[in-house]
Amino acid sequence: MTENRIAALTKALDGPDGLRFVRAPGRVNLIGDHTDYAEGFVLPMAIDRTCVVALRRVATSRVRARSLELPGRVDVAADGSDDARAVEPRWGGFVTGVVQALAARGGRVPGVDLAVSSTVPAGSGLSSSSALSVALTMVLGDTTGLELDADDVARAALDAEIRATGVPGGLMDQLTSVHGVADHALLIDCRTLAVEPIPLPRELTVLVVHSGVPRTLAGTAYAERRAATEHAADRLGIASLRDANLRDVQDDAFARHVVTENARVLDFAAALRAHDIGALGPLLLASHASLRDDFAVSTPELDLLVDAFVAAGALGARLTGAGFGGCVVGLALEPHAQRVLERTVEQYRSASGREPSAFVVRAVAGAGTVEP
Ligand code: ADP
Ligand code: MG
Numbered sequence: 001m002t003e004n005r006i007a008a009l010t011k012a013l014d015g016p017d018g019l020r021f022v023r024a025p026g027r028v029n030l031i032g033d034h035t036d037y038a039e040g041f042v043l044p045m046a047i048d049r050t051c052v053v054a055l056r057r058v059a060t061s062r063v064r065a066r067s068l069e070l071p072g073r074v075d076v077a078a079d080g081s082d083d084a085r086a087v088e089p090r091w092g093g094f095v096t097g098v099v100q101a102l103a104a105r106g107g108r109v110p111g112v113d114l115a116v117s118s119t120v121p122a123g124s125g126l127s128s129s130s131a132l133s134v135a136l137t138m139v140l141g142d143t144t145g146l147e148l149d150a151d152d153v154a155r156a157a158l159d160a161e162i163r164a165t166g167v168p169g170g171l172m173d174q175l176t177s178v179h180g181v182a183d184h185a186l187l188i189d190c191r192t193l194a195v196e197p198i199p200l201p202r203e204l205t206v207l208v209v210h211s212g213v214p215r216t217l218a219g220t221a222y223a224e225r226r227a228a229t230e231h232a233a234d235r236l237g238i239a240s241l242r243d244a245n246l247r248d249v250q251d252d253a254f255a256r257h258v259v260t261e262n263a264r265v266l267d268f269a270a271a272l273r274a275h276d277i278g279a280l281g282p283l284l285l286a287s288h289a290s291l292r293d294d295f296a297v298s299t300p301e302l303d304l305l306v307d308a309f310v311a312a313g314a315l316g317a318r319l320t321g322a323g324f325g326g327c328v329v330g331l332a333l334e335p336h337a338q339r340v341l342e343r344t345v346e347q348y349r350s351a352s353g354r355e356p357s358a359f360v361v362r363a364v365a366g367a368g369t370v371e372p
Contacts, residue, residue, distance in 0.1 A: 005117045009054040012115040023052045024135035024367035026120035027176040032265035036170030039191040039242040041265040045363040046180025051118035051131035055139045060111035068117040084163040097160035098136040107144030125326030130173035133157040150178040180366035187269045205337035211301040212354035213325040228254045257295035281316025288318035297323030312343035
């Protein structure tokens with residue numbers, strides 16, 4: 001699959017001369033949402049849906065880019081002087097965002113032609129934006145001579161996304177894209193950025209269904225939740241809700257979600273290490289209930305989709321990502337996985353009148369260069 005895209009990108013850039021390729025995966029978060037920006041724990045995995053970017057240096061002071069999936073040509077200044085929020089086509093904001101993030105770290109991007117191709121569905125909650133930003137950061141970072149380690153790449157890519165969108169996201173998506181390990185989930189401590197790859201039991205299949213409702217977090221609701229958790233930490237006189245315990249947050253539903261979700265992530269990680277598959281489903285369902293009732297980021301469709309997963313025989317399911325639309329992740333035992341997925345889709349379609357899209361995802365290695 002990557003071979004086909006390498007060929008298509010090579011064609012888009014009129015031949016192989018001087019081309020370099022980087023690929024970066026999207027991600028699905030198994031458990032731990034709205035905990036990353038509170039310095040908490042998350043347990044995502046990088047998935048076999050990836051963004052590939054091809055680059056050639058050219059003797060101009062422009063960064064030009066095209067996408068094999070989205071229309072329009074991006075043509076922005078290599079010195080980052082464009083306004084990332086105003087670049088057209090809109091996805092070009094990520095290009096300028098990356099150029100600026102590298103400039104902020106002392107890196108000067110030369111003139112380049114870029115071509116992008118991604119199999120991460122855009123706007124679904126599988127973080128197509130981070131796959132794009134991480135791939136761009138690596139491939140453009142290389143041209144600057146900056147020595148960026150994996151965490152530097154993740155931070156610069158997040159910086160770029162914030163410049164492009166104005167949404168103050170956490171670092172989970174970018175860290176997952178750089179640190180992914182095949183057949184492993186990643187327990188990430190968002191305070192220390194320590195990453196522990198944990199093997200996924202072979203008999204588990206990870207299923208993702210998009211509700212057919214686009215995420216409309218549009219920054220505002222997300223930023224409000226984030227601000228509320230930061231205020232809660234201030235009131236408690238602590239650096240972040242990572243340091244709170246349940247007693248401290250009993251009367252604050254938003255803060256309570258963060259504290260209980262952190263505990264669920266650690267329990268889930270422990271269950272994976274102990275091969276205690278029976279413990280996983282209830283933790284997913286408890287996470288969904290907390291995101292729905294305490295953190296108030298679910299929607300009627302996401303709730304229906306979780307119910308459909310359970311009725312179809314999944315071990316458990318929960319909304320994944322920021323909420324307000326997007327995807328639900330479910331776990332099923334391998335021999336039943338395809339049936340569970342089909343039944344979930346049927347049941348959800350008839351209950352909601354929406355058209356879902358379904359994916360079976362596998363955990364893959366993190367971002368890196370691709371030899372053509
Ligand atoms: P998500 O990250 O959940 O997929 P976002 O709204 O954060 O959703 O990011 C989607 C945006 O990422 C798109 O609107 C586009 O700007 C950019 N993007 C994703 N895939 C591509 C692609 N193949 N080519 C160009 N831009 C892309
Ligand atoms: Mg995104």
